[in-house]
Amino acid sequence: MSHIRRTLFACAVVLACARAQNLTDDQLDAVKSNLMQGAKQSWELGTESEALTELDTPSYAVVNGSSVPPPLGSAPSSLGEVLTIAKNVVSSLSISSNNPDAPQPLDLPSGGAAGDSASLGFAVLLANWTGQGASDNLDYAAAATAQLNWTLTAVPRTSDGAISHRIEQVELWSDSVYMVPPFLAYYGALNNNQSLLQEAHDQISLYRNYLRDTNAGGLWKHIVLGNQSQVDNGHWSTGNGWAAGGMIRVLGTIQHSEFSGKMKNQIKDLISWTSEIHDAMYPHLTSDMLFTNYADDSSTFQDAASTALLASTVYRLALLGGVHTHVPLAERCRQALSAPLNNSTSSASSSQAAVQRRQASTSSTDRPGPSAAHSPSSSSVSHSPSSSSSAAPSATQSLAHFDGAMWLTPVPNPDAWSEAGQHSPEGQAFVLEMYAAWRDWVAAGAPGANTAFALRAGGVGVLISLATGALLGVGWL
Ligand SMILES: *[C@@H]1O[C@H](CO)[C@@H](O)[C@H](O)[C@H]1NC(C)=O
Ligand SMILES: *[C@@H]1O[C@H](CO)[C@@H](O)[C@H](O)[C@H]1NC(C)=O
Ligand SMILES: *[C@@H]1O[C@H](CO)[C@@H](O)[C@H](O)[C@H]1NC(C)=O
Ligand SMILES: *[C@@H]1O[C@H](CO)[C@@H](O)[C@H](O)[C@H]1NC(C)=O
Ligand SMILES: *[C@@H]1O[C@H](CO)[C@@H](O)[C@H](O)[C@H]1NC(C)=O
Ligand SMILES: *[C@@H]1O[C@H](CO)[C@@H](O)[C@H](O)[C@H]1NC(C)=O
Ligand SMILES: *[C@@H]1O[C@H](CO)[C@@H](O)[C@H](O)[C@H]1NC(C)=O
Ligand SMILES: *[C@@H]1O[C@H](CO)[C@@H](O)[C@H](O)[C@H]1NC(C)=O
Numbered sequence: 001m002s003h004i005r006r007t008l009f010a011c012a013v014v015l016a017c018a019r020a021q022n023l024t025d026d027q028l029d030a031v032k033s034n035l036m037q038g039a040k041q042s043w044e045l046g047t048e049s050e051a052l053t054e055l056d057t058p059s060y061a062v063v064n065g066s067s068v069p070p071p072l073g074s075a076p077s078s079l080g081e082v083l084t085i086a087k088n089v090v091s092s093l094s095i096s097s098n099n100p101d102a103p104q105p106l107d108l109p110s111g112g113a114a115g116d117s118a119s120l121g122f123a124v125l126l127a128n129w130t131g132q133g134a135s136d137n138l139d140y141a142a143a144a145t146a147q148l149n150w151t152l153t154a155v156p157r158t159s160d161g162a163i164s165h166r167i168e169q170v171e172l173w174s175d176s177v178y179m180v181p182p183f184l185a186y187y188g189a190l191n192n193n194q195s196l197l198q199e200a201h202d203q204i205s206l207y208r209n210y211l212r213d214t215n216a217g218g219l220w221k222h223i224v225l226g227n228q229s230q231v232d233n234g235h236w237s238t239g240n241g242w243a244a245g246g247m248i249r250v251l252g253t254i255q256h257s258e259f260s261g262k263m264k265n266q267i268k269d270l271i272s273w274t275s276e277i278h279d280a281m282y283p284h285l286t287s288d289m290l291f292t293n294y295a296d297d298s299s300t301f302q303d304a305a306s307t308a309l310l311a312s313t314v315y316r317l318a319l320l321g322g323v324h325t326h327v328p329l330a331e332r333c334r335q336a337l338s339a340p341l342n343n344s345t346s347s348a349s350s351s352q353a354a355v356q357r358r359q360a361s362t363s364s365t366d367r368p369g370p371s372a373a374h375s376p377s378s379s380s381v382s383h384s385p386s387s388s389s390s391a392a393p394s395a396t397q398s399l400a401h402f403d404g405a406m407w408l409t410p411v412p413n414p415d416a417w418s419e420a421g422q423h424s425p426e427g428q429a430f431v432l433e434m435y436a437a438w439r440d441w442v443a444a445g446a447p448g449a450n451t452a453f454a455l456r457a458g459g460v461g462v463l464i465s466l467a468t469g470a471l472l473g474v475g476w477l
Pocket of ligand 8: 340341342398399
């Protein structure tokens with residue numbers, strides 16, 4: 001091939017990098033229906049309820065510009081799926097008529113994951129707020145208050161007050177930052193209780209003290225304290241995403257509440273702690289624009305789920321906190337995750353093969369992580385479509401990072417975080433959160449879209465990856 005044609009090809013690759021690539025509404029609908037069909041565990045349903053609200057009813061989401069609490073009165077029909085989650089949860093509780101507020105989680109922590117049930121609190125509080133009990137006679141307010149009381153009084157804590165993610169003993173998991181503080185904050189904002197907003201901030205601060213690893217550039221560890229066979233000092237990418245996502249939710253809740261004027265310092269903290277995670281994570285992005293399952297361990301498989309979750313927090317931080325540093329990289333990640341199979345930004349088909357090779361070589365070895373992420377495998381495997389489900393990707397796969405049925409790939413097994421999995425409901429939710437955040441960010445005028453060529457870490461990353469894309473393009477001929 002002539003020199004000129006090579007050069008033209010490299011330019012085309014670079015241009016393709018620069019061209020926006022978006023999932024269509026039909027594709028997002030398929031992502032959503034997989035999520036709705038696949039989510040079974042409490043944290044999956046909690047995350048689903050938040051993702052669907054952000055996507056379909058932004059004026060009721062804590063991360064949009066809307067006020068918290070949302071308007072009183074009947075709910076818009078777009079909240080139907082979220083309210084159905086709340087109804088299913090609350091109708092399976094037994095609420096004592098003598099003492100309806102008595103401490104009780106919204107879902108039995110069969111596996112001992114105390115934090116996960118709190119993530120259902122958002123949907124349940126919203127069901128109460130919009131008066132669902134008047135038609136179905138369920139006591140949503142009591143159910144939410146019982147969960148609050150349980151979280152605050154029944155779950156063990158560290159001596160300095162960090163609420164454990166597990167019920168049987170104190171363990172701090174990065175995951176918990178997405179599950180618990182946002183519920184405390186939302187309860188506080190809906191009940192004029194500033195001390196609960198403060199508690200949400202303080203819990204994040206405590207978790208940060210334990211989990212942020214200053215020897216790893218500020219990446220968060222996954223699990224500390226408690227059961228030595230569960231401790232995971234590795235820097236799990238999804239865990240960093242859960243932590244940043246929880247911070248963003250608490251940030252949005254405080255900012256849009258009546259207490260925002262009184263809590264300026266807490267707002268500042270949350271912006272700076274979220275930035276810290278972004279600053280630590282983005283230098284580890286691979287040239288395929290994905291994180292690896294453990295951000296600083298390139299021998300682990302590539303992970304589209306954490307990549308989507310973190311991108312959502314970057315768009316949100318740009319809107320809520322005015323921080324634009326990583327916006328150009330989040331855009332590149334979103335485009336890579338949305339790229340067609342035969343035409344991707346950085347030669348996706350060859351990188352896919354590499355991913356599959358990496359998955360094959362790491363899934364059975366590497367990390368000795370236990371096989372139950374939030375809940376024990378005994379309760380999860382039978383319900384979850386995620387683990388080694390037999391559904392094969394359909395032959396009509398047209399996108400590099402979704403199978404033919406629009407399941408995101410590659411992803412960790414949600415029930416065994418150190419292994420690659422096939423179907424991840426939380427990964428589907430992260431895609432919707434990324435697209436909801438991106439849409440809001442575009443509607444706000446895409447602030448920070450041109451930070452790319454500023455002399456900052458993010459800009460250098462883009463330049464390097466553009467160059468990598470061009471080289472791959474040439475090498476490919
Ligand atoms: C993607 O969406 C953005 C914002 O709506 C639009 O400007 C752009 O043209 C779209 N790109 C493609 C390839 O559809
Ligand atoms: C809230 O969502 C709407 C709809 O996407 C968007 O127009 C608006 O800019 C968003 N506001 C913020 C601050 O995200
Ligand atoms: C539960 O919390 C509510 C609100 O803080 C309080 O009024 C109630 O007494 C608590 N009930 C129990 C049993 O802890
Ligand atoms: C339930 O909703 C009502 C408004 O409909 C509100 O006054 C009350 O504080 C809410 N209760 C809880 C626990 O959020
Ligand atoms: C806020 O909530 C906490 C926990 O339920 C409770 O102890 C406290 O009394 C509440 N404060 C106000 C002002 O309602
Ligand atoms: C510690 O975790 C392992 C693996 O999840 C489990 O088998 C064991 O029972 C746990 N030990 C305690 C004391 O909880
Ligand atoms: C592939 O890329 C070329 C040029 O970059 C573009 O014209 C074409 O529409 C793309 N095809 C698909 C399926 O996206
Ligand atoms: C490329 O992908 C598009 C759909 O994205 C498909 O219609 C087309 O047939 C594919 N072309 C090749 C050569 O695989």
